Amino acid sequence: xxxxxxxxxxxxxxxxxxxxxxxxxxxxxxxxxxxxxxxxxxxxxxxxxxxxxxxxxxxxxxxxxxxxxxxxxxxxxxxxxxxxxxxxxxxxxxxxxxxxxxxxxxxxxxxxxxxxxxxxxxxxxxxxxxxxxxxxxxxxxxxxxxxxxxxxxxxxxxxxx
Amino acid sequence: xxxxxxxxxxxxxxxxxxxxxxxxxxxxxxxxxxxxxxxxxxxxxxxxxxxxxxxxxxxxxxxxxxxxxxxxxxxxxxxxxxxxxxxxxxxxxxxxxxxxxxxxxxxxxxxxxxxxxxxxxxxxxxxxxxxxxxxxxxxxxxxxxxxxxxxxxxxxxxxxx
Amino acid sequence: xxxxxxxxxxxxxxxxxxxxxxxxxxxxxxxxxxxxxxxxxxxxxxxxxxxxxxxxxxxxxxxxxxxxxxxxxxxxxxxxxxxxxxxxxxxxxxxxxxxxxxxxxxxxxxxxxxxxxxxxxxxxxxxxxxxxxxxxxxxxxxxxxxxxxxxxxxxxxxxxx
Amino acid sequence: xxxxxxxxxxxxxxxxxxxxxxxxxxxxxxxxxxxxxxxxxxxxxxxxxxxxxxxxxxxxxxxxxxxxxxxxxxxxxxxxxxxxxxxxxxxxxxxxxxxxxxxxxxxxxxxxxxxxxxxxxxxxxxxxxxxxxxxxxxxxxxxxxxxxxxxxxxxxxxxxx
DNA sequence: TTTT
DNA sequence: TTTT
Numbered sequence: 001x002x003x004x005x006x007x008x009x010x011x012x013x014x015x016x017x018x019x020x021x022x023x024x025x026x027x028x029x030x031x032x033x034x035x036x037x038x039x040x041x042x043x044x045x046x047x048x049x050x051x052x053x054x055x056x057x058x059x060x061x062x063x064x065x066x067x068x069x070x071x072x073x074x075x076x077x078x079x080x081x082x083x084x085x086x087x088x089x090x091x092x093x094x095x096x097x098x099x100x101x102x103x104x105x106x107x108x109x110x111x112x113x114x115x116x117x118x119x120x121x122x123x124x125x126x127x128x129x130x131x132x133x134x135x136x137x138x139x140x141x142x143x144x145x146x147x148x149x150x151x152x153x154x155x156x157x158x159x160x161x
Numbered sequence: 162x163x164x165x166x167x168x169x170x171x172x173x174x175x176x177x178x179x180x181x182x183x184x185x186x187x188x189x190x191x192x193x194x195x196x197x198x199x200x201x202x203x204x205x206x207x208x209x210x211x212x213x214x215x216x217x218x219x220x221x222x223x224x225x226x227x228x229x230x231x232x233x234x235x236x237x238x239x240x241x242x243x244x245x246x247x248x249x250x251x252x253x254x255x256x257x258x259x260x261x262x263x264x265x266x267x268x269x270x271x272x273x274x275x276x277x278x279x280x281x282x283x284x285x286x287x288x289x290x291x292x293x294x295x296x297x298x299x300x301x302x303x304x305x306x307x308x309x310x311x312x313x314x315x316x317x318x319x320x321x322x
Numbered sequence: 323x324x325x326x327x328x329x330x331x332x333x334x335x336x337x338x339x340x341x342x343x344x345x346x347x348x349x350x351x352x353x354x355x356x357x358x359x360x361x362x363x364x365x366x367x368x369x370x371x372x373x374x375x376x377x378x379x380x381x382x383x384x385x386x387x388x389x390x391x392x393x394x395x396x397x398x399x400x401x402x403x404x405x406x407x408x409x410x411x412x413x414x415x416x417x418x419x420x421x422x423x424x425x426x427x428x429x430x431x432x433x434x435x436x437x438x439x440x441x442x443x444x445x446x447x448x449x450x451x452x453x454x455x456x457x458x459x460x461x462x463x464x465x466x467x468x469x470x471x472x473x474x475x476x477x478x479x480x481x482x483x
Numbered sequence: 484x485x486x487x488x489x490x491x492x493x494x495x496x497x498x499x500x501x502x503x504x505x506x507x508x509x510x511x512x513x514x515x516x517x518x519x520x521x522x523x524x525x526x527x528x529x530x531x532x533x534x535x536x537x538x539x540x541x542x543x544x545x546x547x548x549x550x551x552x553x554x555x556x557x558x559x560x561x562x563x564x565x566x567x568x569x570x571x572x573x574x575x576x577x578x579x580x581x582x583x584x585x586x587x588x589x590x591x592x593x594x595x596x597x598x599x600x601x602x603x604x605x606x607x608x609x610x611x612x613x614x615x616x617x618x619x620x621x622x623x624x625x626x627x628x629x630x631x632x633x634x635x636x637x638x639x640x641x642x643x644x
Numbered sequence: 645t646t647t648t
Numbered sequence: 649t650t651t652t
Contacts, residue, residue, distance in 0.1 A: 001232075002168060003170075006165045006324070008587075071162075073323075171647040174646075232426065232647090325516045331485075
C-alpha cells in the first residue's frame with residue numbers, strides 16, 4: 001500500500017543496460033551501502049549489496065552517467081520477483097525499482113558510456129523473438145537478469161510503470 | 162551510507178517470535194504490500210511480499226500485538242544476508258530490519274498472544290547449545306529462520322544493534 | 323536535490339478544496355502527527371501539526387474521501403514558500419506537497435463530500451480575474467491559502483507538477 | 484504517528500553551534516534543496532530552504548565537519564514549534580530535527596571548526612540564567628534561535644530525545 | 645508458502 | 649486555530 005526506499009551507496013560495477021524485445025531500456029546495478037555499525041567485534045566495515053533496477057529514460061541516463069565506485073542516491077520501491085530456475089526450483093529475487101537517481105559525484109572524467117571503453121555490457125536485445133512460454137497469463141516471469149546469452153524474454157506488459 | 166525503508170501493508174500470517182541462544186528476542190513476519198498498479202492487463206491486484214525482522218523489545222511487542230491480516234506500518238533498513246544451503250550453494254536473503262513498527266488497526270479482538278490460542282509459534286529457544294560451527298570469524302552466518310526444529314545458531318555478535 | 327517526506331497522522335479538520343483561476347484543483351488539510359515521546363515531564367501526548375497540499379486529481383480524491391479524524395498516510399516533499407503580508411513583512415510558510423495519499427481508515431460512514439453535509443468548504447474559485455500583480459516574473463507569490471474572500475491569485479505556472 | 488524526512492542539499496552557511504543553559508549542544512543550519520522542476524516558465528533553478536536542527540553529539544559533529552556549500556544528506560522528522568513574538572503574535576516555525584546526517588563531500592580543505600577561521604558562531608551559552616518565564620508548565624516555548632544576544636532560555640525538559 |  |  002506504501003512502499004518507499006531511499007539509499008545512498010556506491011556502485012559495485014558499471015551499470016548494465018539492456019533492452020526488452022519491445023525495445024524498452026532497463027538498467028541494472030548494485031549499490032554497496034555501508035552499515036551504520038560494525039558487528040561481531042570485527043572492525044571491518046560491512047555493507048549491504050542491494051540490486052537496483054531502472055526503466056526507460058532513467059535507465060539510459062543511469063547507463064550514461066553512472067560508473068563503478070560512484071556515490072549515488074536512489075529512491076524507489078522494493079519489488080520481490082520469483083521465477084523457476086533450471087532445476088525447477090522457485091527462486092525469490094528482491095530488487096529496488098528506482099524512480100529517482102541522484103549522481104552525488106561529478107563526472108570529472110567526463111565520458112558518456114561510449115567513451116568509457118572499459119565496459120561492454122550495453123548490448124541491445126532489441127530484436128528477440130519472445131519464444132513462446134509466456135502463455136497462460138502467469139504472473140511468474142523468468143528472471144530478466146539471468147545471463148544465458150539469449151534475448152531476455154519479457155514483454156512490455158511486465159513493466160512496472 | 163543511508164538506508165531507509167518505509168512500508169505499509171498487511172501481515173500474511175501471525176508473527177513468529179524466537180530467541181537466540183543468548184536469549185535475545187527476534188520476531189519475523191511478512192508484509193503483503195499492494196503495488197500501485199496492475200500489470201499485464203490483468204485486473205487482479207498484485208503485491209510484494211516483504212520479510213520483516215525485529216529484535217529485542219520491539220520483537221516482543223510485535224509478537225504480542227500483531228496478527229495475520231493487520232494493516233501495519235514498518236520503518237527500517239534493507240539487509241542482505243547470505244548463507245550456504247545444504248547443497249553448499251550460496252543463498253541470498255533480503256529482509257527489512259525494522260526499528261519502528263506502527264499498528265494501524267486496533268486490537269478490537271483484544272488478545273495478547275497468550276490469549277490468542279490460534280498460534281503456537283512463540284517457542285523460546287533460550288537454552289540452546291550454540292556451539293560448533295561458528296569458528297573462523299566468518300561473517301557468513303546460517304539462516305536463523307530456516308526451521309529445522311533445532312535451536313537457531315546465532316550469537317549476540319550477529320545482532321544488528 | 324532529494325526531498326522526501328512520509329507522514330502518518332490524523333486530519334484536524336475536513337479538507338478544503340479550492341480551484342485556481344485556471345480551474346486547477348488544490349486541497350489543503352492539516353495532519354496531527356503524534357510525537358514518539360513525551361517531553362517536559364508532562365504525560366500529555368504532543369503532536370506536530372503539519373500542513374499538507376495536494377493538486378489536481380489527487381486533490382479531488384482527498385476532498386472526496388478524507389474527513390476530520392481519519393488516520394492517513396502522506397508521501398511528498400517539503401516546500402517553503404514566502405509572501406509579503408499586509409504589513410509588508412515577509413512570511414515563510416512550510417508545507418508538504420503530497421504526491422501520494424493513503425486512506426488508512428475505511429469510509430464506513432460512506433459518503434462522498436456532497437453527502438457529508440457538515441462541510442461547506444468546497445467552493446470553486448474557477449472564475450477569478452487573476453490579473454495584476456504577477457508581473458515582473460517574481461517567484462514570490464501570494465499565499466493561496468489566505469482566505470480573503472477573493473479568488474486566489476495563482477496561475478498554472480506556479481503548479482509544482 | 485510516523486514522521487520521516489530525508490533530504491539531500493547544500494548548506495547555505497556554516498552551521499551554528501550553541502548550548503542550552505544546561506550545557507546541551509544544539510546546532511542549526513539551513514539546507515538548500517533544489518526542486519526537481521522549474522516553474523513559471525523561468526529557467527532559473529529554484530530551491531527550498533529548509534531549517535535543520537541537531538542535538539547533543541550529532542550537533543557537535545555537524546559543527547565540526549559541515550561547512551557552507553557542502554552536499555549533505557539529512558534524515559529526521561518534521562517539527563512544528565510556535566512562540567509569541569515581541570508583538571504578542573503567535574509565530575509558527577517548521578524545522579527538521581535530524582537524527583542522522585551524512586557528509587557527502589570530503590573535508591579536503593581539512594579543518595575542524597577551530598581551524599576554519601571564517602566562522603565565529605560556536606559561542607557557548609552554557610552559563611545562562613534561564614530568567615524566569617517558564618513557569619506554568621506551558622508547552623509553548625520561546626524560539627531558541629532568535630538571536631537577541633542573550634543566553635537562550637531552554638531547559639533540558641524541552642529536548643526532543 | 646502469502647494479506648484486505 | 650488543532651487529531652484519536
